Amino acid sequence: AFDGYNATILAYGQTGSGKTYTMGTAGRSMNSGDYGIVPRIIEEVFQKKEAIEGENEGNTVMIRVSFLEIYGDTVRDLLEFDQAASKEVLIRSDEKGGVKIIGHKQIEVNSADELLDVLDNGCLYRATGRTSMNAFSSRSHAIFTIYIDQELALPSEGAEQEEGAEPLKEAKQSKFHFVDLAGSERTGKANTEGKLMKEGININLGLLALGKVISALGDEKKKGTFPPYRESKLTR
Numbered sequence: 001a002f003d004g005y006n007a008t009i010l011a012y013g014q015t016g017s018g019k020t021y022t023m024g025t026a027g028r029s030m031n032s033g034d035y036g037i038v039p040r041i042i043e044e045v046f047q048k049k050e051a052i053e054g055e056n057e058g059n060t061v062m063i064r065v066s067f068l069e070i071y072g073d074t075v076r077d078l079l080e081f082d083q084a085a086s087k088e089v090l091i092r093s094d095e096k097g098g099v100k101i102i103g104h105k106q107i108e109v110n111s112a113d114e115l116l117d118v119l120d121n122g123c124l125y126r127a128t129g130r131t132s133m134n135a136f137s138s139r140s141h142a143i144f145t146i147y148i149d150q151e152l153a154l155p156s157e158g159a160e161q162e163e164g165a166e167p168l169k170e171a172k173q174s175k176f177h178f179v180d181l182a183g184s185e186r187t188g189k190a191n192t193e194g195k196l197m198k199e200g201i202n203i204n205l206g207l208l209a210l211g212k213v214i215s216a217l218g219d220e221k222k223k224g225t226f227p228p229y230r231e232s233k234l235t236r
Contacts, residue, residue, distance in 0.1 A: 064149070
C-alpha cells in the first residue's frame with residue numbers, strides 16, 4: 001500500500017468460524033490485549049508514516065479512514081454517528097468506468113490510538129443476530145478502509161534548485177480494504193427463519209458473486225474473462 005498499490009484482505013468462511021475475531025473488526029474492547037489483523041496493521045501504518053516523514057522534511061503522509069457495512073441490499077456508513085438519520089450511501093460508476101461511493105464519511109486521523117477509536121465506535125453499529133451456530137453472528141459485510149496519501153520530496157538532480165522554488169514531489173495514493181465478510185450458512189444448520197433466513201439468503205448471494213469474481217481473476221482456465229463485479233454491491 002505504501003508503494004502506491006491498492007490492497008485487500010478478505011476474511012471468508014462459515015458463520016462462527018472466527019472471521020471477526022481474526023480480522024479484529026469487533027473493536028478492542030472485545031478481546032483486550034489480543035488484537036486481530038486490523039488493529040495490528042493500524043499500529044504498523046503509523047510506524048511507517050513516522051519513518052517516511054522522518055526520511056525527508058518534505059515528505060508528508062495523510063491517513064484517512066472509512067467504515068462501511070453492506071446489510072442486505074443497503075450500504076450503511078458505520079462512521080455516521082446519527083444512525084437514526086438513515087443516510088443512504090450510493091455506489092455509482094464514474095466517467096472513467098470506475099466505481100465511486102457517494103454519501104459516506106472519510107475521517108482524517110493522526111495517530112494509531114485515534115484510528116483505533118474510530119474502529120471501536122464504528123463496530124458498535126454493526127448488524128448482528130443470534131443463530132444456532134453463532135450467538136453474535138455478523139449479519140453484514142463490513143469494509144474498513146485505510147486511505148494513504150503521500151507526497152514525497154524527490155532528490156534534486158544536476159544543478160542546484162533555484163532559491164524559493166517549490167521542491168519536486170512524487171504523489172502516491174492507495175487504499176487498503178479490510179473486509180470482514182458475513183458468514184456463509186445453511187438455513188437448516190443455522191436454524192434460521194423469517195428475517196434471519198432472508199438475511200442468510202442475501203449473505204450467500206453476495207458471497208456467490210464474490211466467488212465468481214475471484215474465480216474470473218485467479219483461475220487460469222478463465223483467463224481473459226470479464227470479472228462479473230457488477231452482480232452485487234459487495235463486489236462493486
